[in-house]
Amino acid sequence: MDIGEEAGNRIDAIAGRKAFLDGAETQVLGWSQDYLGPTLRMRRGRGARITVGNRLEQGITAHWHGLHVPGWQDGGPHSVIAPGRELEQTLEIDQPAGTYWYHSHVHGRTGEQVYHGLAGLLLIDDSEAADAGLPSDYGVDDIPMIVQDRSFSRRGELRYDDDGMALMQGFRGDRVLVNGAPTPVAGVPAGMVRLRLLNGSNSRVYRFRFADGRAFHHVAGDAGLLPAPLRRTEIQLAPAERAEIVVDFANGHPARLVSADVPMPMMGGGMMGRGGMMGGMMSGNSEASDGSDVFEVARFEVDPGRAARVATLPATLAGAPRPDFGEPLRRRSFRLDMMMGMGMMGAMFGGKPDLGINGKSYEMDRIDQQLRLGETEIWEISADMMAHPFHVHGTSFQVMSRNGRAVDHAETGLKDVVWVDGTAEILIRFDQPARPDAPYMYHCHILEHEDAGMMGQFTVS
Ligand code: C2O
Ligand code: CU
Numbered sequence: 001m002d003i004g005e006e007a008g009n010r011i012d013a014i015a016g017r018k019a020f021l022d023g024a025e026t027q028v029l030g031w032s033q034d035y036l037g038p039t040l041r042m043r044r045g046r047g048a049r050i051t052v053g054n055r056l057e058q059g060i061t062a063h064w065h066g067l068h069v070p071g072w073q074d075g076g077p078h079s080v081i082a083p084g085r086e087l088e089q090t091l092e093i094d095q096p097a098g099t100y101w102y103h104s105h106v107h108g109r110t111g112e113q114v115y116h117g118l119a120g121l122l123l124i125d126d127s128e129a130a131d132a133g134l135p136s137d138y139g140v141d142d143i144p145m146i147v148q149d150r151s152f153s154r155r156g157e158l159r160y161d162d163d164g165m166a167l168m169q170g171f172r173g174d175r176v177l178v179n180g181a182p183t184p185v186a187g188v189p190a191g192m193v194r195l196r197l198l199n200g201s202n203s204r205v206y207r208f209r210f211a212d213g214r215a216f217h218h219v220a221g222d223a224g225l226l227p228a229p230l231r232r233t234e235i236q237l238a239p240a241e242r243a244e245i246v247v248d249f250a251n252g253h254p255a256r257l258v259s260a261d262v263p264m265p266m267m268g269g270g271m272m273g274r275g276g277m278m279g280g281m282m283s284g285n286s287e288a289s290d291g292s293d294v295f296e297v298a299r300f301e302v303d304p305g306r307a308a309r310v311a312t313l314p315a316t317l318a319g320a321p322r323p324d325f326g327e328p329l330r331r332r333s334f335r336l337d338m339m340m341g342m343g344m345m346g347a348m349f350g351g352k353p354d355l356g357i358n359g360k361s362y363e364m365d366r367i368d369q370q371l372r373l374g375e376t377e378i379w380e381i382s383a384d385m386m387a388h389p390f391h392v393h394g395t396s397f398q399v400m401s402r403n404g405r406a407v408d409h410a411e412t413g414l415k416d417v418v419w420v421d422g423t424a425e426i427l428i429r430f431d432q433p434a435r436p437d438a439p440y441m442y443h444c445h446i447l448e449h450e451d452a453g454m455m456g457q458f459t460v461s
């Protein structure tokens with residue numbers, strides 16, 4: 001759905017019913033459809049005028065994940081759209097072409113609302129990047145893939161809970177859906193095809209590869225193109241991370257995209273989520289009944305009658321953003337805490353622990369940091385027990401290092417989520433303001449952690 005400056009573009013949060021598997025229907029949420037929402041396309045240098053309506057009996061927000069819009073348009077927890085109300089806004093789009101997304105962000109309910117369907121893709125187009133020479137025929141050789149794991153009852157009803165262990169490790173399902181469909185098959189032309197992968201799961205980490213071991217090209221990260229295509233055979237995506245990859249189907253062979261089951265790494269060498277007491281293993285998509293740790297995500301079938309538009313990839317990508325942060329003026333640190341209050345032990349015995357950042361659980365009326373517009377900073381993020389995907393609103397950042405090792409921009413591109421399995425340093429700057437009545441958020445994007453308070457908020461002025 002093209003979102004230009006004209007009036008009349010809208011999405012409405014609605015409740016519906018859907019049968020995901022053969023079996024029972026479940027109540028789901030969606031944006032103008034029964035689960036998830038339409039892909040919104042916005043163009044750089046143009047206003048995107050959109051009305052968000054709420055036809056549910058609960059409050060929602062529309063957070064534009066990854067967009068550089070001011071705090072009052074960001075759709076964070078302070079911008080709740082009450083039942084029956086709507087919000088019209090014009091977003092000024094001025095950032096690189098890329099794969100972004102939108103989702104509800106009501107404090108304490110984000111996990112549940114996104115899980116039931118209040119999320120969708122948002123693509124930014126930019127005439128500079130249009131010359132990059134990538135496949136770009138949407139739905140034909142440019143395929144959106146929202147990857148989510150979900151849990152179902154025996155009867156096929158969607159299940160969710162955010163207590164106890166589900167809270168501590170994040171809720172994990174045992175089936176993978178792509179755009180709401182279990183193990184989908186996509187027909188593709190015999191040539192280069194771009195896949196826009198979004199890990200839209202609440203907590204699961206994927207390590208994608210092709211079952212036949214074929215290499216592919218990583219062409220974009222969270223927030224725009226990489227300087228040049230990067231050949232890979234595997235790519236890891238934590239919750240909310242995106243990657244655009246280009247796969248060559250010229251040999252006509254069908255292909256299967258699979259993922260390893262990535263356990264939640266615990267600090268000190270332990271693991272969570274690998275079968276057993278911690279649960280969370282894939283069953284429905286599993287390759288083998290012995291608990292093998294690879295599961296299928298999607299299949300591709302090549303249609304020999306369809307000629308590919310792109311035969312070879314360019315050596316470098318036109319329109320890739322050049323990071324330009326200048327000299328950092330200060331440093332801030334963020335410690336992602338799981339040991340506060342009742343912490344881990346409390347959760348094991350069924351309580352609701354407080355998770356937090358720098359010893360504080362999120363509070364709507366406390367501003368945690370005050371930043372200056374246009375001033376570059378280094379943020380150092382550390383995790384005390386398990387790894388977390390740390391996300392910041394309102395801008396894109398550059399990852400400088402992880403666990404003390406320098407990270408090459410050419411391998412990640414600009415990002416808005418960083419995987420913290422120890423420590424990470426990012427270089428960050430804000431060019432949009434956020435006032436105290438609608439501040440920006442930083443948080444863990446494991447949605448159960450965010451809802452339990454692993455989030456903070458800040459102003460930019
Ligand atoms: Cu994708 Cu604060 O969220
Ligand atoms: Cu966000």
Ligand code: CU
Binds near residue numbers: 445450
């Ligand atoms: Cu977390």
